Amino acid sequence: MALPQPDSNAQEHSRELTRHIGAAIAAAGGWLPFSRFMELALYAPGLGYYTGGSVKFGASGDFITAPEISPHFARTVATQIAQIMFASQPAVFEAGAGSGALAAELLLELERRCCAPERYAILDLSGELISRQRETLAKRAPHLLARVEWLSRLPETWDGAVIGNELLDALPVELLEWRSEGIFERGVTSDASGNFVWSARPAQGAILEAAESIEVAPPFCSELGLAGSAWIVEWGRRLRQGAILLFDYGFPCREFYHPQRANGTLMCHYRHHAHDDPFWWPGLSDITAHVDFTAVAEAGFTAGLDVLGYTSQAAFLFNCGLTENLGRNDVADSRSYLPQARAVDKLVNPAEMGELFKVIALGRGIAEPLVGFSRGDRLHTL
Numbered sequence: 001m002a003l004p005q006p007d008s009n010a011q012e013h014s015r016e017l018t019r020h021i022g023a024a025i026a027a028a029g030g031w032l033p034f035s036r037f038m039e040l041a042l043y044a045p046g047l048g049y050y051t052g053g054s055v056k057f058g059a060s061g062d063f064i065t066a067p068e069i070s071p072h073f074a075r076t077v078a079t080q081i082a083q084i085m086f087a088s089q090p091a092v093f094e095a096g097a098g099s100g101a102l103a104a105e106l107l108l109e110l111e112r113r114c115c116a117p118e119r120y121a122i123l124d125l126s127g128e129l130i131s132r133q134r135e136t137l138a139k140r141a142p143h144l145l146a147r148v149e150w151l152s153r154l155p156e157t158w159d160g161a162v163i164g165n166e167l168l169d170a171l172p173v174e175l176l177e178w179r180s181e182g183i184f185e186r187g188v189t190s191d192a193s194g195n196f197v198w199s200a201r202p203a204q205g206a207i208l209e210a211a212e213s214i215e216v217a218p219p220f221c222s223e224l225g226l227a228g229s230a231w232i233v234e235w236g237r238r239l240r241q242g243a244i245l246l247f248d249y250g251f252p253c254r255e256f257y258h259p260q261r262a263n264g265t266l267m268c269h270y271r272h273h274a275h276d277d278p279f280w281w282p283g284l285s286d287i288t289a290h291v292d293f294t295a296v297a298e299a300g301f302t303a304g305l306d307v308l309g310y311t312s313q314a315a316f317l318f319n320c321g322l323t324e325n326l327g328r329n330d331v332a333d334s335r336s337y338l339p340q341a342r343a344v345d346k347l348v349n350p351a352e353m354g355e356l357f358k359v360i361a362l363g364r365g366i367a368e369p370l371v372g373f374s375r376g377d378r379l380h381t382l
Contacts, residue, residue: 236303
């Protein structure tokens with residue numbers, strides 16, 4: 001499928017980022033691990049995909065996430081957030097808040113239930129997205145805006161709920177090749193014309209150690225989410241009481257490294273088109289990889305966190321009362337109700353987001369079982 005051609009301004013922006021990454025390759029001796037390339041492509045200050053100012057979310061962006069699909073996503077997740085806050089503190093931390101739609105609807109729904117958080121903290125690396133989040137909150141929940149704060153780094157300590165929707169898939173990953181002659185780390189170099197090309201070298205250190213624990217039959221290429229595991233470990237140091245709730249697409253380890261996925265899960269998104277070339281106009285496409293939820297659970301356990309639940313997005317939302325939330329709308333008003341019902345169907349339909357997207361909860365000091373995992377918990381599959 002042919003991709004839409006970027007306009008001249010977008011192309012020049014990409015060329016500037018390409019020069020920036022090229023300089024990083026030269027400074028590193030001519031070779032960058034793919035994880036570093038991905039980090040620069042997504043987060044280089046002022047130039048990366050998430051820091052460069054273009055619209056990412058919604059119909060005019062590159063992809064659409066659950067909070068933009070339906071406000072019932074946040075209204076239903078509020079059930080779980082309320083339980084976590086009741087067991088810890090009335091505070092919510094959101095990592096990577098996107099357009100601000102999740103924050104706005106969560107605040108409004110929690111207020112409706114008479115348990116609005118005293119503090120709602122957001123951490124985002126994009127100035128453009130922070131501005132958009134402020135606008136969304138000012139428009140949808142202006143009377144609650146004073147409770148929201150934007151942080152530049154993870155808090156030293158935290159008590160309360162932590163939520164991340166499609167966060168882990170956007171963290172840099174290592175790319176590995178299992179060959180008959182050994183395990184190789186895939187990296188990026190530049191050719192004589194300045195174009196990015198693949199180059200692999202034998203894996204070493206922590207990357208090799210982690211790769212050796214994965215049983216695959218060569219030839220095989222896949223990702224290793226060390227940055228995601230490190231992010232979880234950081235929360236193990238900082239979370240005093242509460243729970244971390246993560247939504248993303250992915251699989252347990254044995255499914256992630258299944259023979260049918262011998263080419264990995266790396267994917268790029270541009271204007272609602274999916275493609276597999278991270279070198280195509282760098283900075284203009286999102287670059288993602290599916291999540292190995294077994295690795296997430298193991299990182300949490302190693303960091304001293306309890307693994308509180310793991311299930312599909314559909315099961316989680318039904319457990320939290322999605323049907324009842326949708327039922328608050330007037331079924332007789334078909335013009336209003338049917339579009340909402342169709343949007344909700346995308347969240348839970350196995351052919352849409354219901355099965356591919358999973359939810360995992362990690363926590364500390366939470367004694368009561370979480371309602372979102374009351375039925376259909378799949379912890380045993382990790």
